[in-house]
Each structure stands twice: as structure tokens, then as C-alpha cells.
Amino acid sequence: MTPEEFRRLGKQVVDWIADYYAGIEEHPVRSAVRPGEVREKLPARPPEHGEPFEAVLRDLDQVLLPGVTHWQHPGFFAYFPANASGPAVLGDLLSSGLGVQGMLWATSPACTELETLVVDWLVELLGLPERFRTDSTGGGVVQDSASSAALVALLAALQRASDGQVAESGITRRYTVYVSEHTHSSLQRAARMAGVGAANVRVVEDDPRTLAMDPAHLAELIAEDVAAGAVPTMVCATIGTTSTTAVDPVPEIGRVCRQHRVWLHVDAAYAGVAAVCPEFRWINDGVADHADSYCTNPHKWLLTNFDCSVLWMADRAPLINALSILPEYLRNPATLSGAVIDYRDWQVPLGRRFRSLKLWSVLRWYGASGLREHIRTTVGLAQEFAALVRDDPEFELLEPHPFSLVCFRPRFPGLPVEEANRRTLQLLETLNDSGELYLSHTKVDGRVLLRLAVGSPQTERRHVLAAWERIRREAIAAGQ
Numbered sequence: 001m002t003p004e005e006f007r008r009l010g011k012q013v014v015d016w017i018a019d020y021y022a023g024i025e026e027h028p029v030r031s032a033v034r035p036g037e038v039r040e041k042l043p044a045r046p047p048e049h050g051e052p053f054e055a056v057l058r059d060l061d062q063v064l065l066p067g068v069t070h071w072q073h074p075g076f077f078a079y080f081p082a083n084a085s086g087p088a089v090l091g092d093l094l095s096s097g098l099g100v101q102g103m104l105w106a107t108s109p110a111c112t113e114l115e116t117l118v119v120d121w122l123v124e125l126l127g128l129p130e131r132f133r134t135d136s137t138g139g140g141v142v143q144d145s146a147s148s149a150a151l152v153a154l155l156a157a158l159q160r161a162s163d164g165q166v167a168e169s170g171i172t173r174r175y176t177v178y179v180s181e182h183t184h185s186s187l188q189r190a191a192r193m194a195g196v197g198a199a200n201v202r203v204v205e206d207d208p209r210t211l212a213m214d215p216a217h218l219a220e221l222i223a224e225d226v227a228a229g230a231v232p233t234m235v236c237a238t239i240g241t242t243s244t245t246a247v248d249p250v251p252e253i254g255r256v257c258r259q260h261r262v263w264l265h266v267d268a269a270y271a272g273v274a275a276v277c278p279e280f281r282w283i284n285d286g287v288a289d290h291a292d293s294y295c296t297n298p299h300k301w302l303l304t305n306f307d308c309s310v311l312w313m314a315d316r317a318p319l320i321n322a323l324s325i326l327p328e329y330l331r332n333p334a335t336l337s338g339a340v341i342d343y344r345d346w347q348v349p350l351g352r353r354f355r356s357l358k359l360w361s362v363l364r365w366y367g368a369s370g371l372r373e374h375i376r377t378t379v380g381l382a383q384e385f386a387a388l389v390r391d392d393p394e395f396e397l398l399e400p401h402p403f404s405l406v407c408f409r410p411r412f413p414g415l416p417v418e419e420a421n422r423r424t425l426q427l428l429e430t431l432n433d434s435g436e437l438y439l440s441h442t443k444v445d446g447r448v449l450l451r452l453a454v455g456s457p458q459t460e461r462r463h464v465l466a467a468w469e470r471i472r473r474e475a476i477a478a479g480q
């Protein structure tokens with residue numbers, strides 16, 4: 001493809017995306033294809049001869065689009081948002097165009113230095129501790145996902161708890177990790193991947209009222225494990241659990257960690273970015289005093305399209321000691337001088353994309369005030385929805401709901417739990433089949449709840465009100 005061909009086709013692609021955003025409401029939110037349907041419509045064998053790019057765009061429209069679930073649709077309320085934005089898409093396109101592989105500072109200095117700058121900017125924007133800044137003892141890094149961030153944090157925690165023994169000789173003792181029932185499943189997986197083992201992931205009880213981790217039970221479990229000869233290694237506290245956005249009491253959990261010298265990882269994948277607003281700074285309580293690592297995903301709720309997850313460390317040394325190996329083919333004067341950061345030492349893969357470019361584009365386009373407005377608008381819409389649910393005697397609402405997620409269900413009076421759960425899930429399918437909106441669900445104390453998360457910058461008040469009308473109408477039908 002010559003630069004001139006690229007120019008012509010590139011403009012078509014940008015037009016395609018602009019038209020897609022402008023007409024997104026015409027698509028059903030959730031794809032209705034059956035398994036295998038997309039693949040069946042495409043040739044089984046790769047082409048022998050090159051085809052014009054227009055043919056790709058035609059198949060995109062005719063074959064792929066029906067198989068796409070529209071995450072940027074204003075009626076997308078499922079899971080957590082993965083919101084995109086114009087500046088993020090453009091920043092990502094530039095990153096693709098440059099095609100940089102930034103494993104070392106030396107393989108593209110700007111890739112490393114811009115990343116260092118934007119993660120330090122975010123420390124300031126989110127009111128995170130100074131220790132997380134790269135010019136202090138710590139530092140941040142852009143990862144592909146919060147799941148990778150959890151694994152990397154655990155490897156650093158094992159490095160510290162074992163004094164380097166794990167990296168050297170493998171797991172030779174019982175290292176334990178502490179989560180709650182509502183901690184994200186990526187922590188369980190991190191424990192498996194790191195060789196800690198699922199059996200050494202201890203599940204701390206929740207306070208049944210708030211669904212947040214009970215620090216007293218955490219202290220009990222740690223004391224028990226120490227007495228049994230285990231090495232308590234890491235506790236994961238969550239700010240905004242995936243299930244219900246519960247907030248674990250970080251100050252109390254942190255005090256327990258400090259007492260036993262256990263690594264505290266704070267997972268704020270979804271909710272952390274809310275701290276861009278002063279009224280949400282409370283979510284960082286205890287982080288400055290206690291967190292050894294902290295993660296939040298701009299790719300969820302901060303207008304930066306997937307993938308972009310930021311992990312910060314209060315002290316970067318254990319991480320680098322755990323992961324740094326310098327083979328001959330990567331040796332270079334900048335690395336040997338010690339004056340630069342090589343982010344390959346801060347992550348699982350060697351290679352890395354120029355992800356900071358899209359985050360930088362977002363931060364510059366919106367500015368802090370634009371980001372605050374996005375958070376406030378989506379929180380406001382979710383709170384308005386919650387008020388409608390609360391005021392309707394046919395529905396119950398899970399409290400509290402401080403962010404942009406609301407959990408609720410129809411009451412189904414007189415029905416046994418199992419039957420009410422079945423009808424709630426059936427209602428969910430009916431709603432999602434409508435193409436007008438897309439919700440997801442969770443289970444709390446054995447009871448199924450619907451989850452409605454507002455996050456798309458396309459979502460307006462009218463979409464939330466229409467969603468509520470549809471939910472009410474279908475719920476009444478389901479109750480009969």
C-alpha cells in the first residue's frame with residue numbers, strides 16, 4: 001500500500017468510524033448471531049491474491065457488523081463500560097502508524113518518556129500519593145489489563161516476601177494471598193499463574209451490610225497462617241468491586257498488612273478514575289499510607305479505548321528485581337548507564353505498544369475539567385436511575401451505589417428465591433434480546449440482581465429513562 005493509497009483508504013476508514021458513531025443507535029446493542037454464524041459467511045481459505053481494501057470494508061458492513069456487540073451504544077449498560085472516544089481512537093491510530101515497539105527506552109525514547117509523563121500526570125489528577133511518582137521511589141506503567149497488573153503486583157510481592165528466593169529457587173514455602181468473595185477473579189488466576197496455588201488463596205469474609213472485606217477476619221486468617229508456618233504475601237483490597245462496586249476499608253486493611261509486613265495491592269480497575277473529581281477523593285483513603293501497588297483502568301470509564309490499565313508501585317525495586325534479565329541482545333549503553341526506564345522490566349511481555357499516546361490524547365483533549373464532567377454526568381444518570389428504582393414499590397434496590405453502577409431487581413413477592421432468580425434471569429434475556437439496551441447481572445447472598453452501569457459518553461438522560469420504562473414494562477409482564 002503506497003502512502004497515496006493509504007491516504008485515500010484511511011480517509012474512508014475514518015469516515016466509516018464517524019458514520020458508525022453518528023448512527024450507532026440504529027444497531028441492536030447486543031449481537032444476535034448464533035455460534036458459528038460469522039465464520040460460516042466468510043471464505044474458509046485465505047486469499048492467494050491480494051484484494052482491494054474496499055472488499056474488507058464491504059465484509060465489515062455485511063458480515064462482521066451483525067456479529068458485533070456495540071459497546072459504544074448509548075443503551076450499553078452491561079458489565080463495566082469500555083468507553084472509547086475520538087481523541088483516544090486517533091491517538092491509537094497514530095500509535096499504529098508509528099508501529100513502535102517500546103520494550104526498551106533505547107528502542108524509542110519517546111514511547112517510554114511520554115508514558116512516564118502521563119502516569120505521573122494521572123497521579124496528580126487522581127490525587128494519588130507522591131510515592132507513586134516516577135521521580136520518587138515508585139512509578140507507574142501502562143499495562144494491557146488489570147489482570148496483568150495483578151499478576152505483576154503479585155510477583156513483586158513474592159519477591160519482597162521471599163527476599164528474592166522465589167525468583168531464584170521457585171516456590172518452596174507456602175505463600176498465601178488474601179481476597180474476598182467479591183475480589184475480581186483475576187487475583188485467583190494471578191495466584192495460579194505465579195505458582196502460589198488456588199489452595200493458598202484465602203477468602204476473607206465480607207461485612208454482609210456493605211459487601212466490603214472484613215478487616216477483623218483478615219487479621220484472624222493471617223494470624224492462623226503465620227502460626228501454621230505460611231508466609232502471608234499479598235492482600236488485595238478493592239475500590240469498587242465488579243459485582244456491586246463495594247469499597248473495601250483500605251485504612252483498616254492496610255493496618256493489618258503493615259503489622260504483618262504483607263503487600264497491599266489495591267484494585268480500583270473501574271472506580272479509581274472517579275477520583276479525578278474532588279467529591280470522590282475519599283475513595284483513596286488509606287492508599288497513601290498503605291498501598292504497595294494500585295491499579296485503575298482508563299480503558300473502562302476514562303474515555304480511553306481498550307487496552308489501557310495503569311499500575312503504580314510505591315517502591316519499584318521489588319518489581320524490577322523480580323522481572324529484570326538482561327540478555328546480550330538487549331544490552332545497550334542507555335540501559336547500562338542506569339539513567340533510563342526500560343518498561344519491559346515492569347510487565348509480563350517483552351514487547352509493548354505506544355499506548356500512552358492514546359491516553360495523552362484523551363488527557364489533552366478533555367483536560368481535567370472535561371474528565372470530571374464525564375464522571376459527573378454518568379454518575380448523575382446512574383443516581384437518577386437508582387431514584388426511579390427506589391421509588392417503585394415493585395422493585396428493590398441494592399444500597400449503596402456511589403458510582404455509576406446500580407444493582408436492582410423486581411420484588412416478585414411470594415416467590416421462592418430460586419424461582420425469583422429464574423425469572424430475573426429470564427427478564428434479563430428478554431431485555432437484552434430487545435436490542436434496545438444491554439444489562440448484565442450478579443449474585444449477592446444467593447439472589448440474582450440486575451446490573452445497570454452507565455459509562456458511554458453517548459448515553460443521555462433520555463436513554464436511561466427509556467431503559468427504565470422498558471425494564472418496568474417487561475418486569476410487570478414477567479411477574480404475571
Ligand SMILES: *Cc1c(COP(=O)(O)O)cnc(C)c1O
Pocket residue numbers: 080144145146147148184186238240241242267268269270297309
Ligand atoms: C474489570 C475489573 C478487572 C479486570 O479488568 P481487565 O483490565 O479486563 O483485566 C479487575 N478488577 C476489577 C475490580 C474490575 O472491575
